[in-house]
Amino acid sequence: MTFFKVALSNLKRNRVRTLLTGLSLAVSAATLTVVLALDRGYSSAVTDDLVNKTGIHLYITKEGCPIEAASVIAQGGLSPLYVEEDILARLATVADLEAILPFKLFAVTTDDGSRTDIFMGVTDAILSMKPDWRFAAGGWLKEDDSVVIGADMAQIEFLQVGQRMYNENFDREFTVTGILERTYSQDDGTFFVPLATAQAMVQREGKLSAVGLKLADISRMDLVQNQLRALMPADYFVLGSKELSEGILQFFGATRAIMIVMVFVAFIISVFGIINTMLMAVLERRREIAYLKCVGAGRLDLVRLITLETTSIALAGSAAGALLGMVLSPVAGNLLRTFLVAYVPSGPIARPEPMIALMAFILCSIVGLACSLYPALRAARIVPMEVLRND
Amino acid sequence: MTEHIIELHDVSKNYTRGVETVHALQEVTLNVSKGDFIAVVGHSGSGKTTMMNIMGCLDHPSSGSVILQGRPIEQASESALTRMRRSAIGFVFQQFFLVPTLTVLENVTLPALFSGNHTNGRSRDLLEMVGLGKRLNHLPGQLSGGEMQRAAIARALVNSPPLVLADEPTGNLDSRNADMIMELFEQLNRDGVTIVLVTHNADIVKHCERTVHIEDGRISQ
Ligand SMILES: Nc1ncnc2c1ncn2[C@@H]1O[C@H](COP(=O)(O)OP(=O)(O)OP(=O)(O)O)[C@@H](O)[C@H]1O
Ligand SMILES: [Mg+2]
Numbered sequence: 001m002t003f004f005k006v007a008l009s010n011l012k013r014n015r016v017r018t019l020l021t022g023l024s025l026a027v028s029a030a031t032l033t034v035v036l037a038l039d040r041g042y043s044s045a046v047t048d049d050l051v052n053k054t055g056i057h058l059y060i061t062k063e064g065c066p067i068e069a070a071s072v073i074a075q076g077g078l079s080p081l082y083v084e085e086d087i088l089a090r091l092a093t094v095a096d097l098e099a100i101l102p103f104k105l106f107a108v109t110t111d112d113g114s115r116t117d118i119f120m121g122v123t124d125a126i127l128s129m130k131p132d133w134r135f136a137a138g139g140w141l142k143e144d145d146s147v148v149i150g151a152d153m154a155q156i157e158f159l160q161v162g163q164r165m166y167n168e169n170f171d172r173e174f175t176v177t178g179i180l181e182r183t184y185s186q187d188d189g190t191f192f193v194p195l196a197t198a199q200a201m202v203q204r205e206g207k208l209s210a211v212g213l214k215l216a217d218i219s220r221m222d223l224v225q226n227q228l229r230a231l232m233p234a235d236y237f238v239l240g241s242k243e244l245s246e247g248i249l250q251f252f253g254a255t256r257a258i259m260i261v262m263v264f265v266a267f268i269i270s271v272f273g274i275i276n277t278m279l280m281a282v283l284e285r286r287r288e289i290a291y292l293k294c295v296g297a298g299r300l301d302l303v304r305l306i307t308l309e310t311t312s313i314a315l316a317g318s319a320a321g322a323l324l325g326m327v328l329s330p331v332a333g334n335l336l337r338t339f340l341v342a343y344v345p346s347g348p349i350a351r352p353e354p355m356i357a358l359m360a361f362i363l364c365s366i367v368g369l370a371c372s373l374y375p376a377l378r379a380a381r382i383v384p385m386e387v388l389r390n391d
Numbered sequence: 392m393t394e395h396i397i398e399l400h401d402v403s404k405n406y407t408r409g410v411e412t413v414h415a416l417q418e419v420t421l422n423v424s425k426g427d428f429i430a431v432v433g434h435s436g437s438g439k440t441t442m443m444n445i446m447g448c449l450d451h452p453s454s455g456s457v458i459l460q461g462r463p464i465e466q467a468s469e470s471a472l473t474r475m476r477r478s479a480i481g482f483v484f485q486q487f488f489l490v491p492t493l494t495v496l497e498n499v500t501l502p503a504l505f506s507g508n509h510t511n512g513r514s515r516d517l518l519e520m521v522g523l524g525k526r527l528n529h530l531p532g533q534l535s536g537g538e539m540q541r542a543a544i545a546r547a548l549v550n551s552p553p554l555v556l557a558d559e560p561t562g563n564l565d566s567r568n569a570d571m572i573m574e575l576f577e578q579l580n581r582d583g584v585t586i587v588l589v590t591h592n593a594d595i596v597k598h599c600e601r602t603v604h605i606e607d608g609r610i611s612q
Contacts, residue, residue, distance in 0.1 A: 001500045001509055009492040291488040294449065295502040296477025296550065298470055384449040384476075 007308035021277050022313045024270035026321030029364040031266045033325020034332045035259040037352040042252055045345035046245045055129040056212035059239045082207035090231050096224045101125040101212040104198040108169050118190045121198020129214055137161045138178035141194055147174040148192040151182035170201050271371055278310055278375035289379050290386035299380035306376035314368020322357040396554050396585050397423045397446055402455035404441050415441040417608040428580040430596045431589045433605035439589045440558055447480055447556045448472050477506050481547030483557035487539040489531035496527040499546045506550055517545035521575060537568030544575060557588040573598045
């Protein structure tokens, strides 16, 4: 016979109550795990996309604010500010640049609003910027009316290499020269066309959304950045891809704030729930507790007994919740993908690392334990005389 | 000189109920010697339970002193009182206060757990003695009233206290079960346990060797 045995038997007394208490902590732990996994996952997915995976190290834009720039560069957002093409001549003089990619990016929503097509006008330089690209069929752009399409677009439009593709928005016909293998990024839903064609489609000849630059030696980043700044006209900006991804992550800030509030609310609810239930569980058997005091239970014994009860629920609930969170976070990640207003990264959004689950487990267990203190102290304060209360 | 297990000296206890003060006990002096078997009798409201609580160190007197096994309890800290109660006194109440989710054996072992003893050999022996040897793993809800009280008595004895205080232990039982309980107390007393019990029942008083009458908070003889 042990204290643990006694504590467990008390938990069995009202199974539904015990289950609900554990469940409320499990929900907290699961929410915490999911949110941490999404938070960590989204940041690293965006950083992966924009810093680690693309070969683009620097952007030349006319937008000074990284958030604005991110919306233009990552999603084809509209900006009245354009980079002039003649800037390319100046860039050509910089020795440290391995590749220069001028591009024109724009998004067109179909009339019925069901879909947004992203067009990206590019030069051959993109091939050295995207070393991961593989063609599922066909090859690179050949003519002015050529188009290379992402895997999703090929599937949605039932397109094959060599087929003609008509776009009603621009009243233009294209020939599919290549279909990309799936990259799980925005590229899957993008139409890549020659730069000049893209410029003509939106009547912006000679104008660019931005210029992407790949450095020969990334360790010279600061140097090159300064050199470029000196070279560019005053209203041009040189942004590192890191600043850009940070810009995107700020988009995510609002979503993140909502998630944190969710966790917080889940916690508050379960904290009050647990304190309330444990307090009820104590007060409801005050005579029994008083009798335990008669037969020699000290204050410490009762604190031990009540905290042991709560801790058992807390540990079980938190562990179940953390595991559930691990299982659910990829699901939540995919859900978030469809809701994201900001940049949708290619990698998995949720990264349910064991460390995150462990953290959620420990935190929730501590919260559970803390919740047991007040009811435990109330139990300890019950005097043996209570045994004689007539009610 | 006979050894006193507990002594009450001029013990009074007042309760305030609103503006009115109830003198539940008035200058009671009582010595309980080792091996005594005392019945406390008196009308309802005469102060029997009040006296038992003070004897059991569950309540402090308003004035006067209580000496348990030679130690005055006034100055004792709460944890010291807990230890004294644990080792010296076994309580039996009219309600049995068995923990409904623990088996009979576990209920009986409970006081031992609080004094740091996790074994249940003695609990088994005691349950055997009270005639519940075959009910060890039953839950209290599966026992009759008499059986529950016998389990409660076994529990009161598990730490081998020299003194057992029983407040109307047969109050909830029929006469056959009450007799069984009284025979148990007699046997315990023969084995050297000091017993003080409160009762209304004249039949029960016959089992006891000494009777204390309480009337309006005073011992009348
Ligand atoms: N906590 C309390 N507050 C106020 N008055 C109390 C309290 N406890 C007992 N009393 C009063 O003290 C007096 C003695 O009560 P006590 O319980 O000792 O009587 P008793 O002899 O045990 O009665 P019974 O045979 O009905 O159990 C009664 O008048 C009772 O109303
Ligand atoms: Mg009474």
